[in-house]
Amino acid sequence: MSRTRSVAGSGQGIHRRSVLAATGAVALSAxxxxxxxxxxxxxxTAQESTTAVAASSRRAPAAPLAPYTxxxxxxxxxxxxxxxxxRRLGDGAGWQRVxxxxxxxxxxxxxxxxxxxxxxxxxxxxxxxxxxxxxxxEYLRSADIHAWRPHEALTVQGAIALVERINAxxxxxxxxxxLHFAMTTGDNTDNNAKSELDWFxxxxxxxxxxxxxxxPRQYEGVQNSGLKQYWQxxxxxxxxxxQAGFPHLDGxxxxxxxxxxxxxxxxxxxxxxxxxxxxxxxxxxxHGDSYLTELAVGGKKLMNVTxxxxxxxxxxxxxxxxxxxxxxxxxxxxHARSMRSVTPDESRAPFTLAEYLRAHLDPxxxxxxxxxxxxxxxNLDTGTQYYAFRxxxxxxxxxxxxxxxxxxxxxxxxxxxxxxxxKTLRDNKDSxxxxxxxxxxxxxxxxxxxxxxxxxxxHNGQEVLALLGSHPRxxxxxxxxxxxxxxTPHAMASGGSFWEISTASHVDFPQLARVIELADNKDGxxxxxxxLVESSAPHxxxxxxxxxxxxxxxxxxLSLNAPGASTTLGGAPEDRNTELxxxxx
Numbered sequence: 001m002s003r004t005r006s007v008a009g010s011g012q013g014i015h016r017r018s019v020l021a022a023t024g025a026v027a028l029s030a031x032x033x034x035x036x037x038x039x040x041x042x043x044x045t046a047q048e049s050t051t052a053v054a055a056s057s058r059r060a061p062a063a064p065l066a067p068y069t070x071x072x073x074x075x076x077x078x079x080x081x082x083x084x085x086x087r088r089l090g091d092g093a094g095w096q097r098v099x100x101x102x103x104x105x106x107x108x109x110x111x112x113x114x115x116x117x118x119x120x121x122x123x124x125x126x127x128x129x130x131x132x133x134x135x136x137x138e139y140l141r142s143a144d145i146h147a148w149r150p151h152e153a154l155t156v157q158g159a160i161a162l163v164e165r166i167n168a169x170x171x172x173x174x175x176x177x178x179l180h181f182a183m184t185t186g187d188n189t190d191n192n193a194k195s196e197l198d199w200f201x202x203x204x205x206x207x208x209x210x211x212x213x214x215x216p217r218q219y220e221g222v223q224n225s226g227l228k229q230y231w232q233x234x235x236x237x238x239x240x241x242x243q244a245g246f247p248h249l250d251g252x253x254x255x256x257x258x259x260x261x262x263x264x265x266x267x268x269x270x271x272x273x274x275x276x277x278x279x280x281x282x283x284x285x286x287h288g289d290s291y292l293t294e295l296a297v298g299g300k301k302l303m304n305v306t307x308x309x310x311x312x313x314x315x316x317x318x319x320x321x322x323x324x325x326x327x328x329x330x331x332x333x334x335h336a337r338s339m340r341s342v343t344p345d346e347s348r349a350p351f352t353l354a355e356y357l358r359a360h361l362d363p364x365x366x367x368x369x370x371x372x373x374x375x376x377x378x379n380l381d382t383g384t385q386y387y388a389f390r391x392x393x394x395x396x397x398x399x400x401x402x403x404x405x406x407x408x409x410x411x412x413x414x415x416x417x418x419x420x421x422x423k424t425l426r427d428n429k430d431s432x433x434x435x436x437x438x439x440x441x442x443x444x445x446x447x448x449x450x451x452x453x454x455x456x457x458x459h460n461g462q463e464v465l466a467l468l469g470s471h472p473r474x475x476x477x478x479x480x481x482x483x484x485x486x487x488t489p490h491a492m493a494s495g496g497s498f499w500e501i502s503t504a505s506h507v508d509f510p511q512l513a514r515v516i517e518l519a520d521n522k523d524g525x526x527x528x529x530x531x532l533v534e535s536s537a538p539h540x541x542x543x544x545x546x547x548x549x550x551x552x553x554x555x556x557x558l559s560l561n562a563p564g565a566s567t568t569l570g571g572a573p574e575d576r577n578t579e580l581x582x583x584x585x
Contacts, residue, residue, distance in 0.1 A: 065116070065176025071165055072173050073532040074577055078510065078539040080560060086245025089539045089557045095532070097577045102489035103497045104581040110521040117432065117518040117526075118392040119172035121267075121533075123162065124185040124438075124480030124513075125505030127276065128203065129155045130195045131256075132214050132221040133348050134301040135292065137281060141229055143310035146564030150231040150241055153223065153256040154555035155190070155507060156211040159203045160262045161535035161552035162506055162513055167266045172517045173531040174579075179515065180391070182265055183399070185480040185503070186274020186438025191281060193296070195347040197359055205367030206264025212257035214343035219253040222303050225340070229304070244563060247543050255546035264367045270374040270399060271360055273385045274438035274481065275411065278403040280350050283317050285407035285451065286325030287350060295332060296348050300339035302332060323407025323448060354380060374399055383452060386417055388424050395432045395475075395518060398424060402439040404458065406448030411439030411481075412458040414450055418467065425471040432518070432526075432585075435477040440502050441465050441488075443481055469496035472585030475518060476501055476528055483508050485571030487530065487578055499528055499580045509559040510570045511535065520584075528580040 069075050072094075079092025099106055131153040140147035151158075169179055184204070189196035195213045202209050214220050222230040231241035233252035242248065276282035286292050305313075313331055316322045351359070357380050359365065361372045372379075374387050385401040398421065402411035413421075425433055444461030468474045469492025476499045477490075483505040491497045503514045517529040537552035545553075559565065570576065 065171060067174055067176050068169060068171035069173045069531075070170075071168055071533060071536070072515070073512070073534065074173060076539075078534060078556060086247070086561050089541065089560060091539050095573065095576045097529075097531075097579060098574045099579045099581070100487070100489070100574060101581055103491060103499070104525050104583045106527075106579070106581045107521065107523045107525060110523055110525070110527065113522040114175070114519040114527065115522065116172070116175040116177035117520055118395050119175060119177040119179050119515065119517040120391070121166050121169075121179055121182040122185060122478055122501075122503055122514045122516060123182060123506065124503050125187040125274070125483055125507060126159050126184065126200065126203075127155060127187055127190040127505065127507040128159060128196045128200045129153075129190040129507075130193050130199075130213050130348060131223075132212070132219065132301075132342065133191055133193055133195070133296070134298065134342060135280065135296050136191060137313075138222045138230065139303060139305045140310045140314050142305060142307045143314055144564070146562065147310075147314070148222070148230065149507070149559065149562045149565075150246060151555050151558035151562065153211075153219075153221075153253070154551050154558070156199055156203065156209055157260060157548055157551040158511065158535060158537070158555035159200075159506060160260060160548070161537040161555075162511075163203060163262055163265055164536040165533055166513065167263060168536060169515070169533070172529075173515055174529040175517050175519055177517065179267055181267055182269040183272060183397070183436050183478070184269065185272045185436055185478060186403075187276040187282070187480065187505070188271065188274065189277050192277065192279060192350045193348050194351050194355070195345070197351055197356065198347070201359060201362075201365040203262045204265055204269055204373075205365045206262055208259055208261050210257065210259045213345045213348055219257050220342045221301070224253060225303050227304055241563065244561075246558075246561065249543055249546070251546055255551060260548045266368065268369050269367070270370070270389065270397070270436075272374075272399045272436050272438055273356070273401050273403060275403045275409045277356065278353070278405060279407065279409075280325070281317075283323070283407065283409045284325035284328060285323055285405060286329070287352060289325060289329060291329055291333070292325065293350060296350060297344055297346050299342055299344040300336070301342045302335050302339045304338070305335065320408040320446070325407070353383060353385065357385070384417070386420065391434065395434060396424075396428050398433060398435050400435065400437040402437045402444055404446045404448050405450045405452060406446075408446045408448065410446035411437075411444045412446050412460055413444070413464065414453055414456045414458055416453070416456060418459050418463070421464075422467055425474065429471070429473065431473065433471065433474045434518075435468065435474065437477070437479045439481045440479050440486075441477070441500060465490060466492065466494070468492075468498060470494045472496045474498045474585075475526065475582060476516070478503070478516065480505065484566075484569045485512070485532070485575040487571075487575045487580065496585065497582060499582070501528075501530060503532075504569050504571070506535075507559070508569055509556065509562070509565060511556050511559060512570070524584050526582045526584055528582065530576075530578045530580065532576055
């Protein structure tokens, strides 16, 4: 049954323990509210102080809910076998839950008193990759071995297996409450390419995907280039990765570009934008550069440069010496003669902010909803990518856009968004709040101006922390970007306290997502439970199995063995499966 409830005030006739599986969301800008009808994504202007949310209610069962740990890292974790060379994966012991009392002391007997407020899943940094795209920076591997990953052709198969795992979860690991939505916290795509965006949306909402661009009959990229600095799985070439133990797999590339099917998530999902979704290569504010666009869709691809050239280009990116991509443009022009021929493809074109929003709003990508996956036509009208939505009767969610459109991969937010965030929290002071963003508080250090708003000041992570700390009912800030599990307590001078939950990516090992539960302990404290989950792919791989499932398993194992990959992205035990205790605000 569909209900409409104001985010700004309490609604009539809504059970206080009901959890809303949202079929619509709130998109706000400059203090003006927009109401979404549950049947479409057309925005209707509402009064400034009122924002309506269309949602359907799921009442919690009257009987106690049973915890559900099957398929989570509490039960088992993919574990490397052997200490050197190419390592295989197998079943390993699960990770125990760690109780953290940094912000409040846990009180005895709370497990028998607590009631669930909400439960949801966070996916982050999927980095769906068009591995044959002409503007990829694979050639940086000549200076940095980790600049290209041997498993990049399998991101679609790996992400589908993660969707399958989430669909198989029958309840939350601690409270047993239904999982009411999933949120992606950015870098859903890797290279701001329309091909990647289409694949991402079909993975999340369901559909058939052919993870191939260019020649429909064959792969054309660095993995059949004959260049020894890349893994050549089908060829007899003794490349550097095979020398490190990577297997020879006949038929790998043909299997990697074969059509696959995603069932789509069986629960509502929301989308948060990241720098790789907004900026070509995740770092260049080069939209409008016709030369780069022509290269993206054209028939030439650079695959190899000297180590010195790669090192120089990488330094420009890391030190933000070329946020507009001017030097990158010149760099590619200077290597025009050494580019290899590939098949042109218009689907590789970069997408704009408006195109990103329209793709989310497209009914073909709705799945089980909500329409727009958080975004509305109000976002299109205002050119914004932030919004608020109701998670449950007692909790709201706020999705931020922390990408700096002025270039570089670190983030910030503009004054208008900061004021909107403050107003949204003030207007909903009786609700708890969970904040979602791509960047972490420590990686919001990029204060370049937004070309679309040249007179607007940008604000760093410390300013966002201070604002959140001034609102006592903020429970958590959930984000990604750093590809590592890190859980950080924040006790602010203003008196507020909350947890920052940063989750590892699904492109680098150990390839995880996170279930987050909110529970009222009925003793003056709230507990946030975080539980990590892997994809549905088996831990053990079979090199002869190049099916969709076999490739998903191989995706995980190859990521473990990627040369130069960090071994600490899983985080410490206190960053993984946790109970995070807070004083009630």
